[in-house]
Amino acid sequence: MKVKFTILFISLIFLSRINFAQEDSVKLYSWTPLAVVGINLSQVALSNWSQGGENTLAVSFLGTGGLKYYTESWKFRNDLKLAYGRTKLGDQDYRTTDNELYLESVLSYNIGWAIDPYVSNIVRSALATGYKYDADSTYAIAGFFDPGYVTQSIGFTYDKLESFTTRLGFAVQETFTRKFNQYADDPSTPEIEKSKVETGLESVTTAEFTLQQNLLYKSNLRLFTRFESMDVWDVRWDNAFVAQINDWLNVNLSFLLIYQKDQSVKTQIKEALQLGFTYTLL
Secondary structure, X not given: OOOEEEEEEEEEEEEOOOXXXXXXOOOEOOEEEEEEEEEEEEEXXXXXXXXXXXXXXXXXXXXXXXXXXEOOOEEEEEEEEEEEEEEEEOOOOOEEEEEEEXXXXXXXXXXXXXXXXXXXXEEEEEOOOEEEEOOOOEEEEEEEOEOEEEEEEEEEEEEEEOOEEEEEEEEEEEEEOOOOHHHOOOOOOOOOOOEEEEEEEEEEEEEEEEEEOOEEEEEXXXXXXXXXXXXXXXXXXXXXXXXXXXXXXXXXXXXEEEEOOOOOOOOEEEEEEEEXXXXXXX
């Protein structure tokens, strides 16, 4: 019996800058860009394989970026995350496994207090059409900016430490839809609303700590509650552990927890483990 078994695992992660010590100070009056791109491909091919199994092919893309501009009084930070992945098992069609766009911009002004006033804007959306996969059916449930969430906030922030920031403010959140109106529609009215505006409070906390000499932990926790239902909070908790094996090889473990009632009454969880090479672009 002829047996053919091939495993291909390619992981290319290009990191603009990973530093397990304190981050270098941002230069004043100068734009400071950051860029991270990761491409991961894994494959298992079986032929006359007596132990069972299915051919698999998985492709995922992860990109993060940042752009900062500081003066003696102002701080302007922009952070972008893009994630998209697909996988194929046996004779099944490709299925989407990752699908996210997250863009955050924060402008703060140093007034000499422990906390500073700020304004921020967050944009959240799927990158492409997202599907629900049931045993007997597959149907679309989301698309690019369908729904799309845009949240503006104004309040006070503590950002005196490079490794830790937190802010709390009054927020206005807009939800936009085109086809998937269930995310914005008010079921108590006869009309179908394609957008809605909600006011409430938003809190965002970010942290970046060196746990060991070669182990970095990053975390971003966003909370949002509406004034009409202060007992219900939207939660987005994004975590990443980056272990540096040597000068060019890293292991990355990510964990994302989301609770948003208009999307699902159950908590959503996503975990991913990646092995990759690093390369300084900027």
